Amino acid sequence: MSDQHDFDQLERRSFLKIAGFSFASVLASCSRAPVEKAIPLLNQPAEMPPGRALFYASTCAACEAGCGILIKNRDGRPIKLEGNPDHPISKGGLCAAGQASILGLYDSLRIKTPLIQGNKSTWETVDAEIISELRTIAARSGRVRFLTGTVTSPTLRATIDEFLSTFRDARRISYDPLSRSAILDAHLRTHGVRILPRFRFEMADTIVALDADFLGTWVSPVEHTVGYREGRRLKGQPARMSYHVQFEPRLSLTGANADRRFAVGPEALGLIAAHLAERIISRVHAQIEVPALASPPVPSGYLDRLADRLVQSPGRSLVISGSRDVKVQLLCNLINHLLGNYGKTVDIEQRSYQGEGNERDLSQLIEELRAGDVDALFVLGVNPVYDLAGIPEISSLISRIPLSVTFSNQQDETTELMKYTCPDHHPLESWGDSEAVEGVFSLSQPAIAPLGASRAAIESIAAWSGQAGNAYDLVRKHWHGKIFPRWKGGTSFDEFWDKTLHDGWVELPPSSPRPNPFNAKGVTWVTQVDGPPAGHFRLMPYAKVGMLDGSQANNPWLQELPDPITKVTWDNYACLSAKAGQDLGVTTGDVVRITVSESTASRSLELPAFIQPGQHDGVIAIALGYGRKTTARFAGIGPEWLEAGPSVNSDGLVGQNIWRLTSPLDALMDPNGRIVSIAATGKRRELACTQQHHRLITSSLVSGPVKPPGRQVELSVLNSGSIHEAGHAPAGDSHEDLWPEDHKFGPKRWAMVVDLNACTGCSSCVVACQIENNIPVVGRDEVRRQREMHWLRIDSYYSDDSTDPRPVFQPMMCQQCGHAPCETVCPVLATVHSADGLNQQVYNRCVGTRYCANNCPYKTRRFNWFDYPREDRLANMVLNPDVTVRTRGIMEKCSFCIQRIQEARIRAKSEGRELKDGAVMTACQQSCPASAIHFGDLNDPTSRVSRLVAEDPRRYRVLEELNTRPAVTYLARVRNGIEEGMAREEAGTNHG
């Protein structure tokens, strides 16, 4: 009104003034934005069409693995990360942590301005102060230390090096909380260079893993999963696939996938490797002297046969270890060398840069800090105060450094103590690059303008070395100078750059110096086992899928992601074997006190116990990454009501920091883990677990032949063709039906096939589904009440006893039944069948009787018990605009990503062509590193799913006997069994 009034009274001159300014401002906004801030487009459209997603190739920065991603942008903002199918490392998959990392972009608690001692400042002030302090340090030859995690970015590495080169005594120290240091140290001794090889699982016929969770958390899980999947694909007639044996103290995701698994203590790994090496030496007649070895902790006959098998296929096996003990790694190197694996499955030419940390350097830094010798400390990408919490004085050591600078954009343990905080961009806002393995260079590009006044770390560092420039120029300059010369394509740099930017990556010939030939002299033998003293346990900190080292502990999606093995969310806990639990008198949920005794003092921690089948009796395994300061934000997450419980502990954080009992430096002294004592406290803390019962209790309670919903079959049974007699009736052979087909299907009939043999249980699909479909996070208390909202869950079933659990994972989502029990019972027709075979949920119509969920035999329906808070408006930017955010009181469930079907259909229609097989990819399918999920049209006899449903002997549908006619077909999991020469007769006789 007032505006109108003003206009009414507008005089001619004022009008002209306003008009002039308006025109000028229009012109100003028309001017070309500086190129480094523009959003580069894949194929330059005339304008950005609203509603159409644009994809930008980039590199995932959630860990060091450097997977290729496509950033899905809608209306100018990134809403999802997907794997880049063309990327040579990840080949289209993306792990849970990588997918979830997009939420960090919209984190409203991210530090977005530079801070000086916690107070907001400006870049000019910060730069001026840091530069002047650096000058004085340089002037008196002070010590400058740059503490990083593994840096895979060549530009960042070069920038840091250049920065440090201006000081007399300056050094970069890197460490990885999830340490791979022992592998590098072992290669230094056997090959003369400190390198991490690249492991090629696709070329291995036999995989022997000594406590290496290579499918879950070790080095480069997506890359490994892709390769492992390739090796495990059933090939030939009779079918064959690679054989995988795992020796490990706790049941890891990788161990769950193994054909054969032994629970052994961490100290026994070396002896097993020694025995294996001894057997191989005798078989290949190598001239290596073997000391007398104590008897092996696993059946000797098994090791004999394993050695036979390894020797039979030289160069086609892989013996790896995740142990932090260099001796174990040395023995693995020896075995790989004897088997001729170097240069084949163990690639040291195209080596990996995914782990470069060195604990010796770190330990030296601590000594320098203790001596008060460090004048400047820069911290990038790590949180030393958290990781080194086992050194009680670490806070005081760090806070007394005269110049301390962090690049962290999180208010974490380290940031609090640092003088200057120079927040780095979120990787989606920034230019960057990565060389995860030798010669494979990936580019990162910004998909959105920075949301705050943060600054790329390379810009900050360059600014302090007097080379102010923006990240785009710095990356380009480095690429022009160092990387482009290796390009043999013969084009101009601009073309090279544009192509790389478009693809997201470029592969160049390896340039690193060749390592020395294998030197067997460096090998140290492990001849016996020192278990923990009676009544004590070895503490085994482990990385949990999704949570990893905890750098994304502030991510609610990852906190609520059930652990693939235990299915617990929102907490870490003390995993104990059933026997250990019995001895201690504790069961799952009982709080235990874990105490580390040292000469001077003892430190302890209280955590709820979790009884884990398949765990070694002498080990207590606790997940890393919990108890972080950044989890304080979850105090109020989830619906608030009368009986609601918090998601955090009494100390206001999620879980406990296990680094308080041990430290990354312990790898140098006691690589097998600290010795701890455990006592029951009498307290209880119910864990928020999404699956209560892993075992098929049905079969033990009643004698009926209950077919496990997640089926496994032995390879020999599969090859003999007798799979159906083994109780695995194939899908599709349904009986004569009493009722007429009551749905009329249109030209399409969507169906899904899930290959359980490919599925490793890595849970990346769960997060993909959550992001794609705007699924709310409900908090610990709601999960504890069994009200998690995930549309897609991964069921795990143990099909054997507690000493040798043979888990099988089964992704379970709405089965889109042809005869859906949910559809008949809904009183208001809120769930109906579509002509293309989808079981549709009509949110608007739902009144919330929950009858459909009760009547669903798969229990895949999820009810909105509350209006789940979506208060954070910045975090809401990540919501997928194609999917409705559901309100309170209605039912929801997997829709087969109907929005993606619709999008593909519309695109095909507007382009005037048929919808091709594979044109529609569901979110879970897209993210799956193992390509375990196939989606397509069942009416098209040539489609992938049609062929699998019609032909694969492993096919079955869950609860088919109910005649629900699910549209999801599963392919049974296959394990190598007796037939493969790996007899099981000695199983159970000796388990460490």
Added chain:
Amino acid sequence: MHSQPLVLGHKSLGQVTEDICAPMNRRPGFLWWAAFLASLSLLMVGGAAVAYQLSTGIGTWGLNRTVGWAFDITNFVFWIGIGHAGTLISAILFLLRQRWRTSVNRAAEAMTLFAVMCAGIFPIIHMGRPWLAFWMFPYPNARGSLWINFRSPLVWDFFAISTYFTISLVFWYIGLIPDLATLRDRQRPGLKRKLFAFFSLGWDGSYRTWLHYETVYLLLAGLATPLVISVHTIVSWDFATSVIPGWHATIFPPYFVAGAIFSGMAMVLTLMIIARKTMHLEDYITPRHIDVMAKLLILTSGMVALAYLTELFTAFYSGNPYEQMAFVNRLAGPMAWAYWIMVSCNVFIPQLLWFRRVRACLPAVFAISILINVGMWFERFVIIVTSLHRDYLPSSWADYAPTLIEIATLAGSFGLFFTCYLLFCRIIPVVAIGEVKGVLRHGTDHGRPRTVEPEREKTGPPAREPAVVEV
């Protein structure tokens, strides 16, 4: 037995009227006030709980992704079951000419109405979006003529219950008209009299009026009878038509009807004993009534026990592992305690009623009647919760524990029931005056001293005899 009079104390017709109407003109006593205030408090607590649940969400209940129904539908089926005895007594026993029913039918019918009211609340508040409950109703609409799903048992339920409530209400009201006229005639002019006059629909007590009245009553009784069977049959279909082991059973309709009558009878007995004591109706609700009701409890308890055994046998004999699992879980799973409470209260304890001394002992019968209601509530809880919490895929098995809000809601439904019932006791004659007079035989042997004529008992009097209204 039959030689005993149905009403004790050699009442004259005038005395009957006086006895039954007297409490309504007196100020309520201490017991009534105490009971009323307690019930009202419960109702308020329940009301607050429901208001909180409606404003916050179903999440305030202890339900989860696996157990989608628990207290809500348990309470619903429980209250519907309670309602059955009223219709049974007023309609079926009327058609079977069980004359002893006259003392209790009014109270039982009122109980039916209040129980169905309590029951009706739960399907509405159990919805995620109860403000859209009217979508269950097939009304013409502008949503592309979006209809309801006639295949859904919940829709059948909706119709069954609304029909049941309507018929019960009409039946109760028709039976009330002569008594309303009596009350009208006893009132001094004023608002109360006007109201009674309005609701008695100009009753004049003439022979013609009685004749029409009797015909309508008989017809309505005939109409209500199938409802006793149909309502709980349809309620049982909520479960029987599903695919969940423990629900999917053809025995459910007769099983549910028997259970409903069982629980309803127990509730009538509870209420009768209370009313007898608090309203001083010892002469009308006699030990004979109690005795007959107790025997009915033995019968229905046996039927329920048979159903329990049949279920177990079916599970065992079917060879269906899921079905077997469901019942092993009921008997020995984490919620076995609920099953054994059910069996104890519904099968074992009622066997005490075989003893005449127990049947004659009012406190014992009272205690047993309450225990049966506890047992019948648990029967529905067992069927609903223990079947749901562990069904096909072990990965989705879950536990269930109620929240305070749910417990308060259950308590509130009892509060509503008893508040209504106590108000009813104050406003409307608890015993059907007109009908009781019919069993006094004053109508046939007017003026003579009351004697019992055995031969008339054998042949049976006409179903209902016109009573003389005495002022």
